[in-house]
Amino acid sequence: MTEDRFYHALKVSEDLCFGCTHCMNVCPVEAIRIENGKATIRDNWCVDCGECMRVCPVNAIYVEQDDFNQIFRFKCRVALVPSVLIGQFPAEVTEAAIFSVMREMGFTHVFQTEHTAGYIIRSMIEASRDAEDKPVISSFCPAVVRLIQIKFPALLPQVIRIKPPIDTSAIYFRKRLENEGYHPGEIGIFYVTPCAAKIAAVKSPVGEDSSPLNGVINMDLIYNKIFRLIKNRTNRNSISPGEMLPLLSPRSIKYCLTGGEANAMEGRCLAIDGIHNVIEFLEKLENDEFTDLDFLELRACDQSCAGGVLVGGNRFLTTERLNKRAQRFHGVADIPGDVKAYSGFLSERISLGDIKPRSMLILDEDMGEALRKIQQVRHLMCYLPGIDCGACGAPRCQSLAEDIVREEARLTACVFIQRMMEKHQKLSGEHAIKIIEKIWGRKRLEKNCNKKGAENDSE
Template identity: 80%
Template sequence: MVESGFYHALKVDGDKCFGCTHCMNVCPTAAIRIRDGVATIRPDWCVDCGECMRACPVDAFYVEQDDFDKIFQYKCRVALVPAVLIGQFPEKVTEAEIFSVMRELGFTHVFQTEHTAGIISRSMVEAAREMEDKPVISSFCPAIVRLIQIKFPSLLDQVMRIKPPIDASAVYFRKRLEDEGIHPDDIGIFYITPCAAKIAAVKSPVGEEQSPIDGVINMQFIYNKIYKRIKSRHETSSISPGEMLPLLSPGSIKYSLTGGEASRMEGRCLAIDEIHNVIEFLEKLEHDEIEGVDFLELRACDQSCAGGVLVGGNRFLTTERLNKRAGRFEGVADIPGDIKAYTHFMSNNLDIGLLEPRSMMALDEDMGEAMRKMQQVRHLMCFLPGIDCAACGAPNCQSLAEDIVRREAQLSACVFIQRMMEKHSKLSGEHALKIIEKIWGKNRLDKDCKKKGAADEANIEE
C-alpha cells in the first residue's frame, strides 16, 4: 500500500520564475518541468532537498513555513534548537546569550535537539546488530528517506527505523513537561529548521501517523531576529549573562555534521553527503557493486545540516565553529542524567513505522502494463536525439519519453523532432511556434535586452 501524498515545503513563485531550467537541471529526482514558461514541481517525485532553491538565479523558489506568531497559540512555547543554529554565530556570541534572546522573543522553554543523540546512537548500534541486510542505512535525513522511497525502493528494508533527534527529542521533552504538570494541550514544540525537508517531514511524517512537532520555523528567519538583538546589546555594552542549558557531549554537538552518526557505529561505516553523491553511491549499492560496508550515514546537503538550504551562514565556517565548540566540552556525558531517568520510556518510543515504497520508476501499477510502457519508452528513444538540451521543458530525452508515455507530453515538444516534421511537411512553422509558447510562454522569443546577461540588465526595474 502506498502512503498518501507527500506534503512539500518548496513552492514556486510564478511571478518571479522565468523558466531558466537551472532548477530542472540540478533536481536529483527529475521532478521539475517547465510549463507555460514557469517551473512546476511533480509532487510525487520531489524530496524537498532544496537543490532547486539553491540554483534559482531569481529566488523564485521559496519555503512555505509556519508563521512565527503561531507559537503564541500555546501557553508553553518550546523552541527545539539544533546545534547548527549555534554554529551560525561568531564565536564571541555565547550559547547563553542566544538562548536568553529566544526567551525574549516569546519562547518559554529552549531545548537542544541533539540532547537525545546519545541514547539514539545506543539504540542504533543495538538495532544494527540484529539487522541481517547490510549496510544498514540511517534514517536521520528525511530527504534521503524519501529519496530511497521513490528512487531506490529495493533498499527500504535496510533503512533503520529509529527516530532521528528532531522527533526523539520532541517526544522526550513533551513527556518531561507533562510530568512537570503542564497540560498536553498547552505544550507547543517548534523546531528551528535548517532545511525544507524537515518541514515536509513534520507536515507529513514518513512511517508515523503524526509528528511530535507542532510547527517549524525557518532558521535564517530566527537567526536574523536573534543576532539583531545581540548586536544591539554588544554595541551598548548591555550584555545579559543569559542562561545555559544542559551541556551536550562533543559527539552530540557534531551529530548533525558529516560523520556524526558514522563515528558512533560499529564495523565499516561510511558517511556520504550531498544528494548527487548519495545517489551515485546508492546506484552502486543497488547493483551489488559495494561490499563489506556495515553502516551508511547519508545526508542530502553538502556538509550535512551545516549546508541546509535555510542555513544563512557559510557551511564550512559553521562546521569549524561546531568542531571548536565540541572541543570545549570534552568529558561531558554522552547520555545526560535527565535522559537516564527516562531510559525505559525512550526505549519504547524510538521506533518508527513501516516505510512504504513510492517508486518513481513505475510507469503503471499493473506490472504487465508497466512493461509495455517501458517498451514504448525505449521505442521513443530511437527517435529522440539524446542531446538532453531541455528545450522540451523536461530535463532530458529519457524524461520526455516517459512523460509522453504517461500522456503528459507529446513527441513534437522536441525541437529537433519539430524540424524533421517541418521538413516532411507534417508540422507547420506556426504550429511549431505554438508548441514552443506552450512550454516556454508567449513572447519568450521576442527581443528583451533587460533579461539576465543582456545589454540593459542593469536597468531592470525593482
C-alpha cells in the same frame, strides 16, 4: 495530508521565475518541468533537497514557512534548537546568551535537539547488530529517506527504523513538560530548521501517522532576529532569567555534521554528504558493488546540516565553529542523566513505523502494463535525438519519453521532431510555434533586452 501525496516545502514564485531551466537541470530526481515559461515541481517526486533553490539566479524558488506568531497559541512555547544554529554565531557569543534572547522573543523553553543523540546512537548500534541486511542506512536525513523511497525502493529494508533527534527530543521533552503539570494542549514545540526537507518531515512524516512537533521556524529567519537583538545589547552575553540548559557532549554537538553518526557506530562505516554523491553511492549499493559495509550515514547537503539551504552562514565556518565548541565540553556524558531516567519511556517510542516505497520509476501498478510501457519508452527513444537539451521542458530525452507514456507530454514537444515533421509537411510552422509557446510562454521568443544578461539588464 493524504497518503498518496508528499508535502514539499519548496515553492516557485511565478512572478520571479522566467524558466531558465537551471533548477530543472540540477534536480537529482527530475521532479521539475517547464510549463508556460515557469518551473513546476512535481509534489510526489520532490525530496526537498534544496538543490533547485541554490542555483536559481533570481531567487524564484523559496521555502514555505510557518508564521512565527503561531507560537503564541500555546501557553508553553518550546524552541527545539539544533546545534547548527549555534554554529552560525561568532565564538564569543555564548549558547546561554542565544537561548536567553530566544526566551525574550517569546519562547518559554529552549531545548537542544541533540540532547537525545547519545540515546539514539545506542539504539542504532543495537538495531544494527540485529540487522540481517547490511549495511544499515541512517534515517537521520529526511531528504535521503524520501530519495530512497522514490528512486531506490529496494533498499528500504536497510533503512534503520530509529527516529532521528528531531522526533525523539520532541517526544521526550513533551513528556517532561506533561510530568511538570502542563496539559498536552498547552504545549507547542517548534523546530528551528536548517533545511526544507525537515519541514516536509514535520508536515507529512514518513513512517509515522503524525509528527510530535507543532510547527517549524526557518533558521535564517530566527538567526537574523537573534543576531539583531544580541548586537543591540550593551553586553552581548548578558542573560535574562530562565532555565539554564544542560551541556551537550562533544559527540552530540557534532551529530548534525558529516561523520556525526558514522564515527559512533560499530564496524565499517561510511559518511557521505551531497545529494548527487549519495545517489551515486546508492546506485553502486543497489548493484551489489559493496559487500563489507556495516553502516551508511547519508546526508543530502554538503557538510550535512551546516550546508542546509536555510543556514545563512558559510557551511565550512559553521563546521569549524561547532568542532571548536565541542572541544570545550570534553568529558560531558553522551547520554545525560535526565534522558537515562526516561529510557523506558523512550524505548517504547523510538522505533519508526513502516516506510513505504513510492517509486517514481514505476510507469504502471500492473507489472505487465508497466513492462509494455517500458518498451514504449524504448521505442520513443529511437526517434528522440538524445541531446538532452531541455528545450521540451523536460530535463532529458528519456524524461520526455516517460512523460509521453504517462500521457503528460507529446512527442511534438521536441523541437527536433518538430523540424522533421515540418520538413515532411506533417506540422505547420504556426502549429510548431504554438507548441513552443505552451512550454516556454507566449512572449519567450520575442526580442527582450531587459532579460538577464541582455543589453538593458539592470543587474
